[in-house]
Structures are given as C-alpha cells and as structure tokens.
Amino acid sequence: MSSVLLDTKPEKPTDEKIRLPGLSRAQIKQHLVDIGVEPKKLNMRTSQLFQWIYNFGVTDFADMTNVAKPLKAKLAEHFTLSRPEIVEKQVSVDGTRKYLTRMAPGIEVESVFIPDVSRTGALCVSSQVGCTLTCKFCHTGTQKLVRNLTAQEIVLQVMMARDDLGEWPTTQENRKLSNIVFMGMGEPLYNTDNVTDAIDTMADDTGMAIGRRRVTVSTSGVVPEIVPLGKRTSAMLAISLHAANDELREQIMPINRKYPLKDLMDACRNYPGLSNAKRITFEYVMLKGVNDSPKHAMELIRLLKGIPAKVNLIPFNPWPGSDYECSDWETIEAFGDLINKAGYAAPIRTPRGRDILAACGQLKSESEKMRASEVRKREKLDLAKEQNSL
Numbered sequence: 001m002s003s004v005l006l007d008t009k010p011e012k013p014t015d016e017k018i019r020l021p022g023l024s025r026a027q028i029k030q031h032l033v034d035i036g037v038e039p040k041k042l043n044m045r046t047s048q049l050f051q052w053i054y055n056f057g058v059t060d061f062a063d064m065t066n067v068a069k070p071l072k073a074k075l076a077e078h079f080t081l082s083r084p085e086i087v088e089k090q091v092s093v094d095g096t097r098k099y100l101t102r103m104a105p106g107i108e109v110e111s112v113f114i115p116d117v118s119r120t121g122a123l124c125v126s127s128q129v130g131c132t133l134t135c136k137f138c139h140t141g142t143q144k145l146v147r148n149l150t151a152q153e154i155v156l157q158v159m160m161a162r163d164d165l166g167e168w169p170t171t172q173e174n175r176k177l178s179n180i181v182f183m184g185m186g187e188p189l190y191n192t193d194n195v196t197d198a199i200d201t202m203a204d205d206t207g208m209a210i211g212r213r214r215v216t217v218s219t220s221g222v223v224p225e226i227v228p229l230g231k232r233t234s235a236m237l238a239i240s241l242h243a244a245n246d247e248l249r250e251q252i253m254p255i256n257r258k259y260p261l262k263d264l265m266d267a268c269r270n271y272p273g274l275s276n277a278k279r280i281t282f283e284y285v286m287l288k289g290v291n292d293s294p295k296h297a298m299e300l301i302r303l304l305k306g307i308p309a310k311v312n313l314i315p316f317n318p319w320p321g322s323d324y325e326c327s328d329w330e331t332i333e334a335f336g337d338l339i340n341k342a343g344y345a346a347p348i349r350t351p352r353g354r355d356i357l358a359a360c361g362q363l364k365s366e367s368e369k370m371r372a373s374e375v376r377k378r379e380k381l382d383l384a385k386e387q388n389s390l
C-alpha cells in the first residue's frame with residue numbers, strides 16, 4: 001500500500017468565486033444569467049460550459065477554445081473550476097484507491113475506486129458525512145452524522161477520481177471508471193434529493209455520460225424512498241440486507257424496527273423497471289456464527305421468492321473495535337451453493353483494499369460533528385490564512 005499526504009493545495013474558491021464543477025445544468029445557467037450573459041445566447045453558453053466541465057474536465061477557462069476571450073475573462077472573474085482539496089490518497093496493493101477529500105472545513109469524505117468491476121471499474125461514492133444508522137457491522141455507523149453532502153459534492157467525487165485516473169475527455173476509449181455505486185459513507189435515501197440531482201448531472205450525455213444502468217444506489221431499507229428513487233433516476237437498486245428474518249435483522253440493523261422485512265420486500269417488488277435484465281442486488285455480509293448457517297440461507301431463498309434478484313456475499317471486513325468475525329471460507333461457499341441451487345446468482349465478493357481500510361463497511365472519516373459556530377470560526381481562520389499568504 002502507498003499513502004500520499006498531498007501538500008499542494010488546489011485553488012480554493014474565495015467568497016467572490018463560485019465553484020462550477022459539480023453543479024447542475026440549471027445551476028450553471030442561473031449563474032450565467034447572474035453575470036449578464038445575453039438571454040438569446042444563454043442556452044448555447046450553458047451547453048458549452050457544461051461540455052467543457054463535464055466532457056473535457058477542464059480546470060482553466062483559458063482552455064475553452066470556442067468561448068470568446070472577453071467572456072472567458074468574465075467567467076474567470078466570477079467563477080472557479082478548481083476542485084476541493086484531496087487530503088489523502090491511498091493506493092492498495094490490489095489497485096484500489098481511496099480518496100479523502102475536504103469538501104469544506106470539517107467536511108471530509110471518502111470515496112473508493114475499485115478496479116476490475118464489471119469489465120472496467122467502479123467508484124464507490126459517499127452521500128453523507130457519517131451516518132445516523134448504526135448497523136452493527138459497519139465502521140461508518142460508528143461516526144455520527146455530520147451532514148448530508150450536496151449534489152455538487154457527490155458529483156465532485158466522481159470528477160476528482162477521473163482527474164486522478166487521467167480519464168478526460170469522456171470520449172476516451174478504455175475508461176476504467178464506468179460504474180458508480182452509492183455504497184460509501186451514509187444512507188443515500190436519507191439524502192434522496194441530492195443523490196438524484198447528482199445522478200442527473202453524471203448521466204447527462206453531453207457531459208460525463210455515465211449510463212443510469214451503471215449507477216447503483218444501495219440502501220439499508222428506507223422503504224418510502226425506494227420506489228420514488230427508481231421513478232426519478234432509473235438507477236439500479238441494491239439492498240443492504242444481511243439477515244432474512246426480522247429478529248436477527250433488528251439486532252444487526254436497527255432500521256429494521258422502523259421498516260420491517262415485509263415492507264422492504266414489498267417496496268422491492270414495486271421497484272420500477274424490475275425484470276431479469278434489471279435485478280435487485282441483495283448485499284449479505286457473512287458474519288461468523290451470526291447469519292451464515294444453511295437455515296439462514298433457506299430463509300433468504302424464501303424471502304427473495306418472486307423477485308428478480310442477485311445476492312452478493314460479502315466476506316466481513318474487520319475494523320478496529322468491531323464485534324464480529326468473518327465466516328470461514330467453506331461456510332461462505334456452502335451458503336452460496338444453496339442460493340445458487342435456488343436459481344439466484346450468488347457471487348462472493350473479492351475483498352478489495354483491505355490494507356487501506358477501503359473495503360465494504362470500513363469507511364470512516366475523521367470529521368466529527370461540529371457546531372455551526374465552530375464551522376464559521378474555522379472558515380474565518382482559513383480565510384485569514386489565505387489572505388495572509390497573498
């Protein structure tokens with residue numbers, strides 16, 4: 001594993017400059033209105049900017065070759081194309097890359113690029129800093145919720161991974177980052193509006209063009225948001241299931257008390273577009289002596305009846321202080337065989353990035369909940385430092 005503490009800070013947006021990368025088309029358009037772009041040229045200018053930002057990934061207005069010089073100067077006066085600061089980047093021996101990004105003072109987010117997923121690679125993005133849920137096997141669950149991420153902060157995670165992988169422009173062949181999974185820090189369906197807005201921006205054909213079927217949103221089971229998510233995004237759905245009876249699921253995932261399995265499975269059955277070509281993935285972490293017996297496998301098969309489904313068996317990734325152990329390999333294989341025989345694909349996920357704590361359920365940033373006054377104090381301090389260095 002290699003770990004790099006990045007000491008070169010990219011340009012930070014000042015109070016006067018608005019960061020454009022990560023914003024939606026509508027937001028970019030509004031900012032162009034605000035700086036006085038003529039109404040009849042507004043749509044054209046918005047499209048040009050959108051394409052430069054999301055198709056070419058430019059970080060300097062000077063590179064926008066089809067934009068006239070006076071407008072470029074005006075854009076540079078009001079806006080920035082800079083990215084937030086990557087505080088730390090770690091590369092695992094297996095090629096997994098973990099990024100810790102400071103989106104704002106006290107707001108640090110982890111994203112993980114996993115190579116060799118689905119012929120190319122996937123970026124696991126975070127939707128919240130911390131989490132309000134306390135799934136017992138999950139490291140992030142031990143970190144209190146600091147706040148939801150904005151749609152811009154979600155999109156920026158993808159853009160920054162592309163920067164790091166050198167994958168601009170979008171049309172470049174053999175891109176490795178082709179899939180997005182919302183399986184990082186947080187519960188995406190407690191931040192549905194920002195998650196859906198971010199998916200809209202990522203999926204735009206003239207920009208990053210990440211197909212909606214290549215985006216998977218994983219939820220621990222926020223039942224009322226599941227069908228609306230499908231209607232709004234057409235994204236693939238994954239359910240963090242981990243137990244197939246209410247009693248056990250309540251023990252390891254307290255959200256099950258609010259949304260029991262019956263309600264969860266009803267919402268799954270009604271997920272828009274559900275078919276054999278668009279199956280739901282059920283994530284099942286293998287916890288030794290807890291949920292890994294043949295009886296548990298049979299319960300799972302009964303629960304999935306009638307749902308186009310695939311089961312991902314995840315060997316438990318230990319983290320400091322965790323209460324569980326990973327099931328033995330033979331137990332996992334026997335469990336998988338039973339599921340397979342019942343007609344469901346049940347691949348065992350290869351543990352990735354274990355050496356850098358980047359594997360499933362291991363993410364946790366150092367951000368802790370700060371009072372708003374503390375955040376303001378830090379912002380002022382940052383600004384003062386910035387001014388002193390000018």
Ligand code: SF4
Binds near residue numbers: 139361
């Ligand atoms: S598994 Fe997901 S929902 Fe549960 S505590 Fe971890 S981040 Fe939160």
